Amino acid sequence: MKNSEDEILTRENCYSINELKNIFKTTRDALYILLKRKGIPKIKIGKEIFFDQRACDQLYKKWILPKDPSILAKDKEYNTKLALKPLDKKDCYTIRQCEVKFNDKRSNLYSFFDRRKVPKVKIGTVNYYSKIAVDRVFKSLKRGDGQ
Structure with a gap:
């Protein structure tokens, strides 16, 4: 799968759900809902799903951090x-x-x-x-x- 910058998603340029739980400080379920709703690109490797780092970082800046x-x-x-x-x-x-x-x-x-x-x-x-x-x-x- 490709992200918004047409870069192929790999484990190296993605976050796991556990990494995102620590970043967003919320539950796994709330994260899946948010990431799905926002259409964040993802890949599945084995049993685990990984989400595009760049898109997650932008989402964090826009929705979690106050501008000021x-x-x-x-x-x-x-x-x-x-x-x-x-x-x-x-x-x-x-x-x-x-x-x-x-x-x-x-x-x-x-x-x-x-x-x-x-x-x-x-x-x-x-x-x-x-x-x-x-x-x-x-x-x-x-x-x-x-x-």
Whole structure:
């Protein structure tokens, strides 16, 4: 298989799923979903699957690292202060509403919100996330500041 630069994929220019777990700091299942959704080129050698290093590095820079690391720190600080106030269900989005708003999968949003310490309350089996914090993060993404 060839990657986006028409270079033939080999073990030397690919990451294993275990290497990617360490880089992305997430689960194997979440990685497979993300890599498949983003169409990252892959090869299979024996029983193991390897993913194009260049494409994975670009994905990491685009989706995992904030463009400005201070943005993530500011989000965490703001949300930590916001979490000190009691959170009411009517002032929150469900994770389903967040999926629609961000046009992203819940597994990605859970880790995205967790990294930014978005205040949440769990009622039964449903997670509710602070509208104030979610809207703030959404606006910064639209401006191109974060993620």
